[in-house]
Amino acid sequence: xxxxxxxxxxxxxxxxQALSETDMVSLFEGLCRRLYAIGxxxxxxxxxxxxxxxxxxxxxxxxxxxxxxxxEQFQHQDVESPEWLASPMKYMFDNEMTMLRRxxxxxxxxxxxxxxxxxxxxxxxxxxxxxxxLAMNPQNGRKTKLGIIVTWASNQPGGFSDxxxxxxxxxxxxxxxxxxxxxxxxxxxxITVTYLGKDAGAQVLAGSIRxxxxxxxxxxxxxxxxxxxxxxxxxxxxxxxxxxxNTYFDCTAxxxxxxxxxxxxxxxxxxxxxxPYRDEAGRAAAITAATVALRHVLEGRDRxxxxxxxxxxxxxxxxxxxxxxxxxxxxxxxxxxxxxxVIGPTVNEVCRIESLTKxxxxxxxxxxxIASLNPECWQSIGRQRLNGVAQEIELFAPASSILAPxxxxxxxxxxxxxxx
Numbered sequence: 274x275x276x277x278x279x280x281x282x283x284x285x286x287x288x289x290q291a292l293s294e295t296d297m298v299s300l301f302e303g304l305c306r307r308l309y310a311i312g313x314x315x316x317x318x319x320x321x322x323x324x325x326x327x328x329x330x331x332x333x334x335x336x337x338x339x340x341x342x343x344x345e346q347f348q349h350q351d352v353e354s355p356e357w358l359a360s361p362m363k364y365m366f367d368n369e370m371t372m373l374r375r376x377x378x379x380x381x382x383x384x385x386x387x388x389x390x391x392x393x394x395x396x397x398x399x400x401x402x403x404x405x406x407l408a409m410n411p412q413n414g415r416k417t418k419l420g421i422i423v424t425w426a427s428n429q430p431g432g433f434s435d436x437x438x439x440x441x442x443x444x445x446x447x448x449x450x451x452x453x454x455x456x457x458x459x460x461x462x463x464i465t466v467t468y469l470g471k472d473a474g475a476q477v478l479a480g481s482i483r484x485x486x487x488x489x490x491x492x493x494x495x496x497x498x499x500x501x502x503x504x505x506x507x508x509x510x511x512x513x514x515x516x517x518x519n520t521y522f523d524c525t526a527x528x529x530x531x532x533x534x535x536x537x538x539x540x541x542x543x544x545x546x547x548x549p550y551r552d553e554a555g556r557a558a559a560i561t562a563a564t565v566a567l568r569h570v571l572e573g574r575d576r577x578x579x580x581x582x583x584x585x586x587x588x589x590x591x592x593x594x595x596x597x598x599x600x601x602x603x604x605x606x607x608x609x610x611x612x613x614x615v616i617g618p619t620v621n622e623v624c625r626i627e628s629l630t631k632x633x634x635x636x637x638x639x640x641x642x643i644a645s646l647n648p649e650c651w652q653s654i655g656r657q658r659l660n661g662v663a664q665e666i667e668l669f670a671p672a673s674s675i676l677a678p679x680x681x682x683x684x685x686x687x688x689x690x691x692x693x
Contacts, residue, residue, distance in 0.1 A: 279311040280440045284447045289453040298334055298344050300451060313437045314429035317395060322421045322452065325460045327467050361386050361402050362422050367684035373402045374564035376432060381645035392426050393475040395512045401425045405449035408463025421452050470535040473613040484611055487603010491597060493559045494623045495534060497525050499542035500590040500631060518542060520590055524573045532566035537614050547615055560646045564596055566635055568675055592630030625659040626668065635670040
């Protein structure tokens with residue numbers, strides 16, 4: 274079978290990958306192995322692409338023959354890094370190039386980028402970088418190039434032959450099509466998880482996009498709200514108030530996510546989150562996770578306020594409510610604009626529970642079901658009437674032991690089931 278026929282088979286495989294649910298690492302690994310198998314002397318290859326993610330600006334995969342494949346994500350930076358400024362990719366962008374080749378041996382060798390010096394030290398003899406544009410979209414009033422860059426390096430004497438170069442050029446566009454499909458799926462997932470949460474985002478991507486789509490579930494429901502927010506908004510500059518809110522959300526929402534909860538919505542300066550469960554064991558685990566999150570929030574608040582007061586800033590105050598019960602988890606809104614959230618009496622009650630924290634002078638209040646799992650962590654404040662709820666319910670505030678240094682996370686746990 275000729276090289277051209279083998280390349281055609283790889284292109285067919287790439288189209289199959291574009292229609293499947295593969296991931297970028299598997300896609301790139303598979304391509305590199307197939308190219309090497311048909312005689313193209315690839316020793317090292319790197320794939321780089323931009324992404325849409327709140328934390329990361331770009332992602333890259335490094336493949337080296339005989340070594341484990343490496344996947345890396347690069348965080349957003351306000352200033353371009355020295356490595357990027359001195360890279361062949363930046364040079365290609367600035368000069369609108371789609372292909373760059375550098376012989377690394379012989380009389381024509383050209384070592385004009387720091388990365389090429391590293392490759393020469395690794396024994397490479399040839400280097401190729403190829404850029405394929407995926408789109409050109411205006412962002413923030415400026416044009417930004419979106420595309421993939423793949424680099425190939427060989428340690429074979431003489432580097433890549435003309436036949437190898439022709440094969441790689443034939444594959445590049447098909448490979449870009451497959452990459453675009455996978456990248457778009459990754460971006461869609463990033464967006465839904467960022468704006469809806471992990472579980473809600475997964476349900477939306479699975480097709481739950483009509484009003485009323487959803488299901489009834491049981492959950493520990495978390496709600497916290499910033500105190501004096503109206504006065505703060507009225508007296509602070511808009512940018513300063515937004516920065517304050519983000520600091521507050523870092524303190525309150527991040528520990529919830531880290532403990533396994535799902536933040537469903539930022540309601541003004543409130544945080545609505547859930548810890549879903551299906552059975553008794555799951556409920557105990559959800560209560561444990563929520564309790565751990567509460568402890569970390571209170572600890573984080575104290576550290577934050579200590580630092581703020583050292584800087585002459587006012588401390589942040591907020592209340593937290595926890596409830597448990599059935600909720601409706603799904604799409605609500607109008608046909609043209611939906612939100613994926615939770616509704617029901619359990620949600621209404623948790624908001625009213627939180628509102629009592631200010632009147633009772635407590636940091637947090639929880640129901641008896643939550644407090645009963647680890648009673649040493651809670652103290653009763655008696656039966657309270659919730660606005661709009663017919664019956665009074667007993668509520669519990671955190672005991673000092675919940676923040677004691679001797680109390681480790683593992684000590685806040687579900688009880689061991691009794692043996693028969």
